[in-house]
Amino acid sequence: MSTVLETTEQLADKHPIAPYLRMDRMPHIWCPTCGIGTVVRCYAKALEESGVDLDKAAIVSGIGCTGRVAGYMKLDAFHTTHGRAIPFATGLKLGRPELLVTVFSGDGDLSGIGGNHLIHTARRNMDMLVVLVNNFIYGMTGGQNAPTTPLTAKSSTMPFGNFERPFNLPHLAASCGATYVARWTSLHIRRMTKSFKEAIQRKGFRFVEVIAPCSTLYARLNKLGTGFDLMRFYHDNAEIRHGADTREVDIGYQDKIVCGKFVDEERPTFLEAMNEHYTKILGDRYVPMSPEGGWIHE
Amino acid sequence: MKTDPAGVLTGAHYLDGDYACGEGAMAAGCRFVAGYPITPSTEVVERIARRFPMMGGTFIQMEDELASMAAVVGASWTGTKSMTVTSGPGFSLMMENIGLAAMMETPCVVVNVQRGGPSTGLPTMVGQADMMQARWGSHGDYEPIALCPQSPQEAFDLTIDAFNLSEKYRVPVMFMMDECVGHMTEKVVIPEADTIEVVPRRLTSAKPGSYLPYATNGGDVPEFARAGDGHRFHTTGLTHDERGYPDMSADCQETCVRRLLDKVKGHVDDIVRFDEEDTDGADVVLVTYGITARVARMGMDLARKRGVKVGVIRLIVVWPFPEKRIRELARQIKAFVVPEINYGQMVLEVERCAAGNAAAVPVSHGGGGVHDPQVICDAIVRAAK
Amino acid sequence: MKYWRKPLDFDQVKIPQGEVSIIAERCKGCGFCVEYCPKDVLMMSEDFNKKGYHPPKVVKSGECVNCNLCEMICPDYAIFSSELADDAANAAALPGERAEVSAS
Numbered sequence: 001m002s003t004v005l006e007t008t009e010q011l012a013d014k015h016p017i018a019p020y021l022r023m024d025r026m027p028h029i030w031c032p033t034c035g036i037g038t039v040v041r042c043y044a045k046a047l048e049e050s051g052v053d054l055d056k057a058a059i060v061s062g063i064g065c066t067g068r069v070a071g072y073m074k075l076d077a078f079h080t081t082h083g084r085a086i087p088f089a090t091g092l093k094l095g096r097p098e099l100l101v102t103v104f105s106g107d108g109d110l111s112g113i114g115g116n117h118l119i120h121t122a123r124r125n126m127d128m129l130v131v132l133v134n135n136f137i138y139g140m141t142g143g144q145n146a147p148t149t150p151l152t153a154k155s156s157t158m159p160f161g162n163f164e165r166p167f168n169l170p171h172l173a174a175s176c177g178a179t180y181v182a183r184w185t186s187l188h189i190r191r192m193t194k195s196f197k198e199a200i201q202r203k204g205f206r207f208v209e210v211i212a213p214c215s216t217l218y219a220r221l222n223k224l225g226t227g228f229d230l231m232r233f234y235h236d237n238a239e240i241r242h243g244a245d246t247r248e249v250d251i252g253y254q255d256k257i258v259c260g261k262f263v264d265e266e267r268p269t270f271l272e273a274m275n276e277h278y279t280k281i282l283g284d285r286y287v288p289m290s291p292e293g294g295w296i297h298e
Numbered sequence: 299m300k301t302d303p304a305g306v307l308t309g310a311h312y313l314d315g316d317y318a319c320g321e322g323a324m325a326a327g328c329r330f331v332a333g334y335p336i337t338p339s340t341e342v343v344e345r346i347a348r349r350f351p352m353m354g355g356t357f358i359q360m361e362d363e364l365a366s367m368a369a370v371v372g373a374s375w376t377g378t379k380s381m382t383v384t385s386g387p388g389f390s391l392m393m394e395n396i397g398l399a400a401m402m403e404t405p406c407v408v409v410n411v412q413r414g415g416p417s418t419g420l421p422t423m424v425g426q427a428d429m430m431q432a433r434w435g436s437h438g439d440y441e442p443i444a445l446c447p448q449s450p451q452e453a454f455d456l457t458i459d460a461f462n463l464s465e466k467y468r469v470p471v472m473f474m475m476d477e478c479v480g481h482m483t484e485k486v487v488i489p490e491a492d493t494i495e496v497v498p499r500r501l502t503s504a505k506p507g508s509y510l511p512y513a514t515n516g517g518d519v520p521e522f523a524r525a526g527d528g529h530r531f532h533t534t535g536l537t538h539d540e541r542g543y544p545d546m547s548a549d550c551q552e553t554c555v556r557r558l559l560d561k562v563k564g565h566v567d568d569i570v571r572f573d574e575e576d577t578d579g580a581d582v583v584l585v586t587y588g589i590t591a592r593v594a595r596m597g598m599d600l601a602r603k604r605g606v607k608v609g610v611i612r613l614i615v616v617w618p619f620p621e622k623r624i625r626e627l628a629r630q631i632k633a634f635v636v637p638e639i640n641y642g643q644m645v646l647e648v649e650r651c652a653a654g655n656a657a658a659v660p661v662s663h664g665g666g667g668v669h670d671p672q673v674i675c676d677a678i679v680r681a682a683k
Numbered sequence: 684m685k686y687w688r689k690p691l692d693f694d695q696v697k698i699p700q701g702e703v704s705i706i707a708e709r710c711k712g713c714g715f716c717v718e719y720c721p722k723d724v725l726m727m728s729e730d731f732n733k734k735g736y737h738p739p740k741v742v743k744s745g746e747c748v749n750c751n752l753c754e755m756i757c758p759d760y761a762i763f764s765s766e767l768a769d770d771a772a773n774a775a776a777l778p779g780e781r782a783e784v785s786a787s
Contacts, residue, residue, distance in 0.1 A: 022532070022543075024541075025543060054530075055506075055526065055527070055528035055530070056526050058525045058526065060372070070532065070534075071532060071534065071543065071544065074530050075530055076525040076526065076529065076530055076531060077530075077531070077532040077533075078372070078375065078525075078532075078533055078534075079532070079533070079534035079535060079536065079544070080368065080371075080372075080398060080535060081368065081394055081395055081397075081398050081535055083364075084364060084365070084368035084394075084395060084398075086365075087332075087360060087364070087365035087366075087368035087369045087372070088368045088369065088371060088372035089372060090332075090358070090360075090365070090368075090369045090372065091330070091332065091368065091369035091370060091371065091372025091373035091374070091375075091376075091380070092372040092373065092375060092376060092525055094330060094356045094358060094369070094373055095330050095356075095372065095373030095374070095375070095376030095377075095378040095380065096376035096377070096378070096524070096525065096526050098526065099376070099525060099526050116361055116362060116364075116365070117361065117364075117365050117368075120360075120361035120365070274356075278351045282351055282352070285351075285352055286351050286352070287304070287351065287352055287353055287354045288351075288354065289329065289354045289355065289356050290354065292526075293376045293377060293378055293524070293526070294329030294330055294354065294355065294356065294373070294376070294377075294378030294379070295376065295377030295378055295499060295524060296301075296302050296327045296329065296379070296498065297299075297498055297499070297501075298299050298498070
């Protein structure tokens with residue numbers, strides 16, 4: 001058996017994700033068996049395969065474990081305030097329309113404090129891809145109940161089990177007007193990568209929810225083992241139903257997880273609708289912002 | 299550089315303060331505005347919504363003020379001059395992302411057309427009770443700049459200055475109008491575009507790959523890079539180092555935050571601006587701003603008829619506060635009289651700077667109207683004794 | 684490889700041969716790669732890396748088909764596979780393993 005010996009750095013640089021990662025910030029802060037790293041790997045692969053101009057790709061995160069994604073990706077990256085990644089991304093997109101904006105954040109950040117922004121930006125069909133990593137809990141702050149925590153699951157603020165009905169996120173996004181809605185688990189690496197690639201090449205408000213294990217908080221507080229045990233659970237309990245009615249994809253506690261691509265439509269984006277409308281009403285007087293943005297220079 | 303003529307409505311107009319402020323933003327080169335309706339500021343964005351489509355600008359009414367401010371900070375990172383407009387209740391909501399703008403060093407302008415408060419207060423009536431909030435509203439240590447116009451003409455002129463200061467120092471600038479100036483209609487002269495100097499966004503000359511977002515080479519203000527230019531930079535609201543990467547250490551906090559403060563504190567002489575009149579030999583000096591400055595003039599004249607030697611300092615840039623001049627004057631006069639449409643805010647600064655050398659006398663009006671000049675006159679006369 | 688029935692183009696399809704590279708110092712011992720490798724090429728080793736985790740090791744040399752599953756599923760970017768070049772595959776007969784020296 002032949003063996004080639006290299007240092008950690010040399011070998012790390014050969015990892016296919018290396019061009020998309022800030023190598024000077026490795027290793028990342030995520031726990032062993034956390035699923036976020038896997039989602040990032042699939043996203044990076046999708047970016048590569050889609051052939052988009054990476055200089056024009058921007059990534060925006062909020063606060064939380066998934067919120068740290070922006071800090072690790074080698075794109076124009078913004079680590080913003082809690083819940084405000086989506087409106088920040090709106091500003092980026094409207095200030096420079098040629099940007100390809102992705103929001104990468106967690107369930108608490110995007111559907112809790114950021115809930116209002118999620119629904120309105122979906123309603124407007126603002127052109128951006130939102131990757132919501134759902135670990136059913138507020139991880140970074142120590143395991144508090146989240147808007148997605150399943151009924152009866154324990155958390156640090158619901159120590160006797162959750163009695164609040166959680167969100168059905170694909171249903172929420174679809175009913176607000178998202179044009180691409182899908183859900184995967186972090187186990188579905190191939191399908192997730194393909195879905196990301198598809199979503200990257202679409203326009204409009206695209207929403208992909210990825211169920212990922214949280215070992216240190218969700219699994220531990222509910223005595224479900226580690227993230228590894230959760231992955232085994234996804235293996236046995238994830239059902240792929242493309243085109244399922246999003247009303248029926250709720251997630252119960254340790255219950256089946258319906259995955260797949262639920263919505264894939266085309267509708268005019270906010271900017272397309274705006275340009276078409278103003279052109280119709282104002283004719284020659286209308287001066288749209290150029291795709292390079294509103295930066296004025298000599 | 300000279301401003302983009304597309305936004306300049308040259309001519310003599312009859313405009314209210316809100317419209318004049320909107321015109322000032324467009325003249326300054328602002329091309330992104332995100333806002334949320336709130337009386338008495340809505341007219342600013344209504345004007346902008348009507349004119350932006352003709353000059354390559356984008357206006358969006360967001361779902362709330364939190365989103366508005368976040369969108370403004372995001373758009374500013376594309377190199378586009380961005381602004382939002384609000385009043386007291388919205389100002390409170392925007393504080394979170396004003397802090398983000400301060401930490402990320404994002405140039406932007408926040409217009410607050412003040413009304414009576416606290417909370418819902420007096421939506422359609424004047425107040426000046428957000429002055430301290432402009433300085434201390436967001437948590438943590440940061441140094442914003444705040445300006446205060448006293449007329450629609452100044453609402454136009456000073457909005458351009460607000461953008462320029464914001465670009466020069468990479469800080470969020472608070473534009474503190476009040477409902478009176480905002481809803482008062484007067485002659486506003488908008489000059490030719492080639493006479494309007496604006497500070498452009500200062501982009502880095504570093505090659506992609508070698509740009510450090512917060513390196514200043516010994517200076518104060520780092521160079522900017524637009525999202526989409528290939529620099530692949532990272533920026534965060536966490537305490538960060540020169541690379542824009544989070545660094546959770548006391549040393550980094552000291553380096554990072556102290557520079558944020560020093561970049562304004564170290565240039566107070568360049569930033570501070572006020573109108574000073576008749577302070578030589580005066581016994582009493584008025585310190586005023588906004589609509590109250592105009593009312594106080596009449597109070598001053600009445601007091602002079604009663605033989606009091608009174609001068610005035612009208613604050614144009616309210617934050618940073620003109621500490622130096624107030625400290626100097628305090629040694630020469632008997633008292634400062636500070637009429638405000640609030641229960642005493644800027645008077646606290648005056649008192650602090652006077653350091654006991656002169657009295658600092660508040661003349662408070664809770665809001666909903668302007669002072670009776672006679673009340674100001676009486677306060678001046680009493681202070682002179 | 685077990686087949687349901689022999690594919691009709693069996694003699695035209697070349698099964699790829701892969702080489703596994705393990706960045707042991709990055710590994711956090713989660714076990715995903717070991718569990719989900721379709722060819723059962725990996726097992727957790729008894730070694731420790733600097734942080735005290737057990738990284739995986741290749742136990743079935745020659746079985747790796749370069750499917751990249753380990754690379755995609757590893758949350759810590761500590762493992763990847765690459766295509767073994769034709770002549771190297773022929774010459775070595777068995778694909779090798781890239782191992783890592785410790786940084787000290």
